[in-house]
Amino acid sequence: MFTQDGIFVGILMTLLNWPIFVPLLASLAYLFFKNRPANPFTVQQFFKTFNVGGHRGSPIKQPENTMISMEQAKKEGADLIEFDVSLTKDGIAVILHDDTLDRTTNFTGPVRQYLFKDLSMINCAAKFAPTQQIANNDASNIAATQAAMPTLEEIVQWSKENNMKMLFDVKDSDAILVEQLNTLFDKYDLYETGIVCSFFPIVVYRIKKLCPRILTGITWRRWCYSFADLASTVPRFKGIAHYLAIIIDILNVWSIKSWLPSFLGVDMILTERADISE
Numbered sequence: 001m002f003t004q005d006g007i008f009v010g011i012l013m014t015l016l017n018w019p020i021f022v023p024l025l026a027s028l029a030y031l032f033f034k035n036r037p038a039n040p041f042t043v044q045q046f047f048k049t050f051n052v053g054g055h056r057g058s059p060i061k062q063p064e065n066t067m068i069s070m071e072q073a074k075k076e077g078a079d080l081i082e083f084d085v086s087l088t089k090d091g092i093a094v095i096l097h098d099d100t101l102d103r104t105t106n107f108t109g110p111v112r113q114y115l116f117k118d119l120s121m122i123n124c125a126a127k128f129a130p131t132q133q134i135a136n137n138d139a140s141n142i143a144a145t146q147a148a149m150p151t152l153e154e155i156v157q158w159s160k161e162n163n164m165k166m167l168f169d170v171k172d173s174d175a176i177l178v179e180q181l182n183t184l185f186d187k188y189d190l191y192e193t194g195i196v197c198s199f200f201p202i203v204v205y206r207i208k209k210l211c212p213r214i215l216t217g218i219t220w221r222r223w224c225y226s227f228a229d230l231a232s233t234v235p236r237f238k239g240i241a242h243y244l245a246i247i248i249d250i251l252n253v254w255s256i257k258s259w260l261p262s263f264l265g266v267d268m269i270l271t272e273r274a275d276i277s278e
């Protein structure tokens with residue numbers, strides 16, 4: 001006796017035996033889950049006046065990711081600032097590159113272990129040393145010895161007041177952060193002056209899903225999952241994990257060069273200069 005389920009299973013079995021079925025299913029999933037790109041006009045507005053960006057501010061002359069570093073970048077003629085967004089234990093978005101506070105501040109450990117109020121005494125200039133050449137040649141530049149950790153909103157306010165574009169480098173895919181970015185874009189009308197970028201496709205995907213108007217970018221580097229350094233000499237993992245990471249890297253580069261950017265709906269691809277041929 002035929003039941004509806006029986007017919008369904010029968011059709012499925014027939015399709016599975018059909019060589020085109022798997023690619024067909026993959027294509028349908030691609031089309032179904034794909035994000036839409038931003039309005040081309042907005043994209044044009046953003047890139048029209050973007051010439052020079054200050055990566056973490058001006059980190060050679062002032063401590064990276066601090067307010068004074070952003071001011072320095074502006075003085076040097078940048079029209080965009082790039083900065084890194086992290087979260088505290090109580091979900092406050094702050095500006096910090098690493099997962100931990102050790103390299104740049106006089107605190108230690110992961111930033112996510114601290115409440116925002118416990119960071120009020122932090123010094124983000126504690127480990128900063130300007131290179132000798134700069135220190136000797138530039139008497140006008142006095143490097144800060146004391147700098148607070150800016151909140152994301154402080155940086156956004158400063159950028160709005162100073163007519164600077166912003167590139168948000170987001171490390172954390174926490175839904176709270178995605179929600180906060182959405183709120184900030186709305187509150188300060190950043191749709192033509194801000195772009196949210198990440199190494200992690202999931203961050204970009206979530207932002208674009210929540211708000212298709214926000215400009216986004218995907219960052220990539222060859223061997224970024226398997227090696228910790230730019231020259232690809234320091235493996236992140238040992239043994240089998242290292243080889244798995246290499247496979248992920250190969251799939252990542254293939255995806256970036258084929259379907260991933262349009263699937264995520266990104267407006268920009270950020271690459272490492274060493275990955276560009278001469």
Ligand SMILES: *[C@@H]1O[C@H](CO)[C@@H](O)[C@H](O)[C@H]1NC(C)=O
Binds near residue numbers: 106121146
């Ligand atoms: C970090 O530096 C600030 C300012 O210089 C200081 O008040 C604070 O006590 C220092 N904290 C630690 C843990 O060294």
